[in-house]
Amino acid sequence: DIQMTQSPSSLSASVGDRVTITCRASQSIRTYLNWYQQKPGKAPKLLIYAASSLQSGVPSRFSGSGSGTDFALTINTLQPEDFATYHCQQSYSMPWTFGQGTKVEIK
Amino acid sequence: QITLKESGPTVVKPTQTLTLTCTFSGFSLSTSGMGVGWIRQPPGKALEWLAVIYWDDDQRYGPFLKTRLTITKDTSKNEVVLTMTNMAPVDTATYYCVHTLFTMNRFDSWGQGTLVTVSS
Numbered sequence: 001d002i003q004m005t006q007s008p009s010s011l012s013a014s015v016g017d018r019v020t021i022t023c024r025a026s027q028s029i030r031t032y033l034n035w036y037q038q039k040p041g042k043a044p045k046l047l048i049y050a051a052s053s054l055q056s057g058v059p060s061r062f063s064g065s066g067s068g069t070d071f072a073l074t075i076n077t078l079q080p081e082d083f084a085t086y087h088c089q090q091s092y093s094m095p096w097t098f099g100q101g102t103k104v105e106i107k
Numbered sequence: 108q109i110t111l112k113e114s115g116p117t118v119v120k121p122t123q124t125l126t127l128t129c130t131f132s133g134f135s136l137s138t139s140g141m142g143v144g145w146i147r148q149p150p151g152k153a154l155e156w157l158a159v160i161y162w163d164d165d166q167r168y169g170p171f172l173k174t175r176l177t178i179t180k181d182t183s184k185n186e187v188v189l190t191m192t193n194m195a196p197v198d199t200a201t202y203y204c205v206h207t208l209f210t211m212n213r214f215d216s217w218g219q220g221t222l223v224t225v226s227s
Contacts, residue, residue: 001170034213036154043203043217044154055215087154091212095169098154 002026002090006099012107017078021102023071023088032092035064035073038101039084047086048073078104109133111143111204111218118224119194125223129187129204133216136162136182142207143187144214145178147200155200160187161209194225 003026013019023033031051036044046055048064051071061076075082083106088099115127127145134141144159158168158178168176177190191198201222205214 032212036214043220044214045217046213046215049211049213049215089154089213094167096156096212098156100153 001095002029002093002097004088004090004097004099006086006088006102008102009100010103010105012105013078014107015078015080019075019078019082019104021073021086021104023066023073023099025069025071025090025092028068029090029092031067032090033064033066033071034089034091035062036087036089037082037084038087044087049091075104080106109206109216111206111216113202113204113218113221115202115221115223117222118226120227121195121225123194125189125191125194125198127189127191127202127204127221127223129189129218131185131187131204131206134206136160136180136185136187138162140209142209143180144205144207145189146203146205146214147198148203148220149197149200152200157202158189159207196225199223199225 005024033051035048037047038044047058052064063074065072085101085103087101111131142159142161145157148154160166160178175192180187201220203220204218206216
């Protein structure tokens with residue numbers, strides 16, 4: 001199975017900050033990497049697919065980058081509604097696996 | 108617009124079998140490429156993909172729970188059913204039903220989730 005490791009596990013940031021979360025795969029997954037946002041008590045929501053493609057309806061302040069084993073999710077100009085937990089997921093091979101999540105908290 | 112909703116028991120006893128139903132709208136599981144899967148999340152922990160079923164009845168399972176899981180579909184009812192045998196307290200989690208497309212392997216629509224607690 002492909003292991004996905006996110007860092008950091010949590011971070012504190014202020015409204016207006018630029019935030020970057022990283023995700024590392026245990027082997028190359030090319031660009032088969034998706035990002036989800038999850039708010040407390042809610043289901044995850046797809047933000048980014050294929051490493052850098054923005055899902056329809058997602059604000060452009062979200063962006064994704066990377067290929068191979070190293071990926072990043074960047075949130076430019078953090079908004080109050082962006083405080084949430086973010087998960088990466090590899091879609092390269094079954095079983096599809098997720099990172100452990102990164103919680104973005106208000107500083 | 109795709110919607111999915113999970114239903115089933117909120118509490119099950121150890122060793123019992125869990126049966127969850129996903130009722131969906133906005134697509135047909137008889138359409139080429141369509142898939143419905145299940146993902147769970149224990150409280151405070153990571154997401155875990157469990158199973159998926161596709162329009163052609165292809166069924167795939169995560170390796171760790173493969174022997175305990177069965178996923179089926181009823182295209183006429185727009186329903187997918189997941190059964191998990193021999194439930195244990197470690198299976199306590201929120202179970203989500205998700206929509207996916209064959210070869211895309213991303214989960215673009217999610218149900219609200221249902222919390223299942225395993226306790227005697």
